[in-house]
Amino acid sequence: MQSSLSAFDLARLQFAFTVSFHIVFPALSIGLASFIAVLEACWLKTRKPFYKDLCLFWSKIFAVAFGMGVVSGVVMSYQFGTNWSGFSSFAGPVTGPLLMYEVMTAFFLEAGFLGIMLFGWNRVSPRAHFGATLMVAIGTLISTFWILASNSWMQTPQGFKVVDGHVVPTDWFQIIFNPSFPYRLAHMAIAAFIVAALVVAATGAWHLLEGRRDAAVKKMFAMALGLLLVLAPLQAIVGDAHGLNTREYQPAKIAAIEGIWDTEQGGTALNLFGLPDMEAQTTRYAVKIPHLGSLILTHSWDGEIRGLKSFPAEERPNSTLLFWTFRVMVGLGILMIVLGIAGWWLRRRGTLYESRAFQRFALAMGPTGFVTLLAGWITTEAGRQPWVVYGVMRTAQAVSPLTAQQVSVSLMTFVVVYFLVFGTGIYYMLKLMRTGPALPAAPIVPATRIANQPTNQPANQPARRPTHAADQLIDA
Numbered sequence: 001m002q003s004s005l006s007a008f009d010l011a012r013l014q015f016a017f018t019v020s021f022h023i024v025f026p027a028l029s030i031g032l033a034s035f036i037a038v039l040e041a042c043w044l045k046t047r048k049p050f051y052k053d054l055c056l057f058w059s060k061i062f063a064v065a066f067g068m069g070v071v072s073g074v075v076m077s078y079q080f081g082t083n084w085s086g087f088s089s090f091a092g093p094v095t096g097p098l099l100m101y102e103v104m105t106a107f108f109l110e111a112g113f114l115g116i117m118l119f120g121w122n123r124v125s126p127r128a129h130f131g132a133t134l135m136v137a138i139g140t141l142i143s144t145f146w147i148l149a150s151n152s153w154m155q156t157p158q159g160f161k162v163v164d165g166h167v168v169p170t171d172w173f174q175i176i177f178n179p180s181f182p183y184r185l186a187h188m189a190i191a192a193f194i195v196a197a198l199v200v201a202a203t204g205a206w207h208l209l210e211g212r213r214d215a216a217v218k219k220m221f222a223m224a225l226g227l228l229l230v231l232a233p234l235q236a237i238v239g240d241a242h243g244l245n246t247r248e249y250q251p252a253k254i255a256a257i258e259g260i261w262d263t264e265q266g267g268t269a270l271n272l273f274g275l276p277d278m279e280a281q282t283t284r285y286a287v288k289i290p291h292l293g294s295l296i297l298t299h300s301w302d303g304e305i306r307g308l309k310s311f312p313a314e315e316r317p318n319s320t321l322l323f324w325t326f327r328v329m330v331g332l333g334i335l336m337i338v339l340g341i342a343g344w345w346l347r348r349r350g351t352l353y354e355s356r357a358f359q360r361f362a363l364a365m366g367p368t369g370f371v372t373l374l375a376g377w378i379t380t381e382a383g384r385q386p387w388v389v390y391g392v393m394r395t396a397q398a399v400s401p402l403t404a405q406q407v408s409v410s411l412m413t414f415v416v417v418y419f420l421v422f423g424t425g426i427y428y429m430l431k432l433m434r435t436g437p438a439l440p441a442a443p444i445v446p447a448t449r450i451a452n453q454p455t456n457q458p459a460n461q462p463a464r465r466p467t468h469a470a471d472q473l474i475d476a
Contacts, residue, residue, distance in 0.1 A: 005404065005408075006404055007399065007402045007403055007404045007406070007407050008395075008396060008399045010404055010407040010408055010411055011083040011084070011399050011400070011402065011407050012395070013411065014079070014083065014407060014410065014411045014414060015076075015079055015083065015084070016378075016381075017411070017414060017415065017418070018072065018075055018076055018079065018414060018418070019076060019377075020374055020377075021072050021418050021422055022069065022072035022073055022075075022076055023373060023374070023377060024195075024370045024373065024374070025065045025066070025068045025069035025072060026065075026069040026073070026140070026143070026144075026192075027191065027192040027195045027196075027369075027370075027373055028062075028065045028192075028195055028196055028199065029062055029065040029066045029069055029140060030140040030141065030143075030144060030189070030192035030193070030196070031192045031193045031194070031195055031196020031197065031199075032058055032061065032062040032065065032196045032199075033062060033133075033136050033137040033139075033140045034137045034140075034141075034193065034196075035058065035196055035197075035200065035223075036055055036058050036059055036062060036117075036133060036137070037130075037133050037134050037136075037137040038223075039051050039054045039055045039058070040052075040055050040129070040130050040133050041130065043055065044126060044127070044130055048215070049440065050214070050215040050216040050219060050437070050440065051219075053216050053437045053438045053440070054216050054219065054220055054437050055133075056121075056437070056438070057216075057432075057436070057437035057438070058200070058220075059117065059118055060432055061429050061432050061433065063114075063118055064425055064428060064429050064432075065429065066110075066114070067425075068421075068422055068425045070107075071421075072418075072422070075414075077099070080095075082400060082410075083399065083400050083402065083407065084388075084398050084399060084400060085400040085401075086397055086398040086399060086400065087388055087389075087393070087398035089165075089166065090165065090166060090167060090389075090393055090397075090398070091154075091167050091388075091389055091393065092166075092167075093166060093167050093168060093169060094150075094153060094160060094167050094169055094175055095150050095153075095154075097169075098146055098149055098150040098153070098175075098176070099146070099147075099150060101146050102142075102143055102146035102147060102150075105142050105146070106139045106140070106142040106143035106145075106146060107139070107143065109135055109136075109138070109139035109142065110135075110136050110139035110140065110143070112135070113131075113132040113133075113135040113136050113139070114136055116128075116129060116132035117129070117132045117133045117136050120132060141189065144185065144188060144189055144192070145185060148181060148184050148185045148188055149175075149176045149177075149178075149181055149185075151184070152178050152180045152181040152184045152185075153175055153176075153178050153181075153389075154384070154388065154389050154390065155178075155180050155184070155249075155250065155380070155384060155390055156178045156179040156180040156181075156249045156250075156390065157178065157389050157390060157391070157392055158171075158174045158175065158178050158179070159171035159172065159173070159174030159175035159178070160175065162392070167389075167392075179245065179248075179249055180242075180245055180246070180249060183238065183241055183242040183245050184242065184380075186238045187235070187238050187239060187242050187376075190231055190234060190235045190238060191235065191369075191372070191373055191376065193227065193231055194227075194228065194231050194232060194235060194336065194369055194372075195369035195370060195373055196369075197224045197225075197227040197228050197231065197369075198224070198228070198336070198365055198366055198367075198368060198369040199366055199369065199433075200220050200221075200223070200224035201221060201224035201225055201228065201339075201343075201362045201365070201366070202362055202363050202364075202365065202366025202367075203220070203366075203433045203436070204217050204218070204220045204221030204222075204224060204362070205221065205359040205360070205362035205363040205366075206363055206433070206434065206436075207436045208221060208353060208359050209356060209359050209360070209363065212436065213353065214439060214440055215440065216436075216437040216438075216440070217436065217437070218353055220437075221352075221353070221362075222343075222347065222352065225339070225340060225343035225344070225347075225352075225362070226340075226343075226344075228336060228339055228340035228343070229340035229341065229343065229344050230340075232333065232336040232337040232339075232340050233337055233340075235333065235336075236333060236337070239333075240296070243296075243297060244297070244298075244299070246383075247297055247298070247305070249390075250383065250384070250390060251305075251306045251311075252306075252308065252311045252315060252316060252317060252383075253317055253322070253383035253384065254297060254305065255305065255306055255307055255308045255310075255311070255319075256276075256308060256316065256317040256318065256319040256322045256323070256383060257319075257322045257323060257326045257379065257383065258270065258271055258293060258297070258305070258323070259271045259274050259276040259283035259286065259319055259323045260283075260293070260305055260306075260307045260308065261281050261282055261283065261307045261308050261309050262307040262309055263304060263305070263306050263307040263309075263310055264304070264305070264307070265304065266302050267290065267291040267293075267294045267301060267302040267303070268291070268293035268294045268297070268298075268303065268304065268305040269288040269289060269290045269291065269292065269293050270288065270289045270292035270293035270296060271283055271286045271287065271288055271293075271323075272287045272288070272289060273285070273286070273287045273327075274286035274287065274323070275320070276319035276320045276323045277320070278316070278318065278319060278320055281308070281309060283319075283323075293305055314386065315386060317382060317383045317384070317385050317386075318382060318385070321378070321382055322378075322379055322382055322383050325375040325376075325378045325379045325382070326375070326379045328371065328372070328375040329372050329375040329376045329379065332368045332371060332372045332375075333372060335365065335368065336365065336368070336369075336372075339361065339362060339365055342358060342361070343358070343362070346358055
């Protein structure tokens with residue numbers, strides 16, 4: 001494979017490719033695990049059968065997403081040793097134990113109770129089964145905790161010293177609860193719930209458009225929209241707090257995200273749109289709103305934002321990339337808020353299940369959670385460059401001594417295998433979503449009752465369509 005890219009560039013591209021495939025599956029499984037636990041709690045409390053039908057339906061999709069997340073995660077772990085041995089040697093004393101804690105506390109918990117959750121419905125008591133489901137949901141959140149602790153330490157490292165070219169931990173509390181960790185943990189956990197809510201809402205919208213009006217479809221549609229109504233605005237608030245934290249600890253990232261090259265005195269304008277040019281050191285065709293940058297990024301009218309020119313050229317992130325990935329994330333986030341509010345308004349009017357235009361909107365929004373998630377992670381990780389451990393170790397120092405040919409061969413192999421394996425898994429999940437939850441069983445009416453039932457139906461008037469019993473349960 002002839003390429004002008006170096007082994008370093010190809011190694012970064014390979015890791016970006018594999019982590020992009022990986023992150024979507026854990027995000028979906030984190031959200032679905034908690035959603036299934038809520039559904040099962042509702043079933044235990046009400047004993048309404050459609051809650052159990054929804055548990056069984058979404059458990060199948062969760063199992064596929066969980067399996068693909070585990071497989072893709074193992075591949076990523078191996079890459080630390082193959083492509084990034086410099087990083088493993090330098091930072092392994094911190095990142096290694098954090099990943100071990102994730103396996104020991106979260107993965108073992110999930111693996112231990114997953115079998116009961118998926119196959120124990122008729123083998124253990126309902127309360128024991130709910131306990132297993134709850135343990136799996138808690139395990140996914142514990143996994144999020146440790147993974148974000150490790151990644152956040154790379155963004156805002158503290159609690160260590162460097163001895164003989166290796167990181168030596170000095171304070172594990174500071175390492176885990178580093179300055180960016182609380183914001184990034186909240187941001188990621190909410191993002192996972194939003195991803196799952198959008199998938200559930202889109203699945204419900206699909207079946208409503210196909211004509212289903214049973215209780216299971218209506219309930220999952222309404223529950224997902226209710227979650228979006230709460231979480232989408234909350235995510236904007238958490239994102240704002242995260243931005244303030246990033247400005248304090250990674251000011252170059254903020255300047256690159258906003259396409260700000262010169263430090264403006266007395267208030268910074270916000271570049272709504274534009275084309276950042278790294279070579280010319282300017283943002284071309286910028287559409288500016290005076291002082292709005294200061295209001296958003298410093299919460300003051302005349303707050304000062306350092307421009308990219310105040311940082312050495314070799315320490316500037318790629319503004320051309322970050323400027324647009326951030327705006328994709330924010331733009332789709334605004335649409336999610338609109339979706340939640342519109343669903344609430346239609347529900348109040350009593351037309352939520354009949355508005356086909358809104359259902360098409362919800363269906364179209366289904367994949368946007370994944371797009372927003374990937375755009376956010378690209379913004380976070382590319383914005384950290386050229387550092388792998390911010391301010392401590394450069395990414396170029398972390399790469400293994402490989403040739404471009406070696407990395408390109410493994411990259412091509414990953415592309416082919418990932419599209420075959422995970423493409424098949426995604427196709428199967430979409431097929432399950434299209435099938436939908438089980439249809440409720442029709443009530444059995446004795447034949448004698450049907451034969452003796454009086455009717456006042458005129459002979460020339462067509463018979464009424466039977467009303468499904470489940471339609472009467474949805475608002476209970």
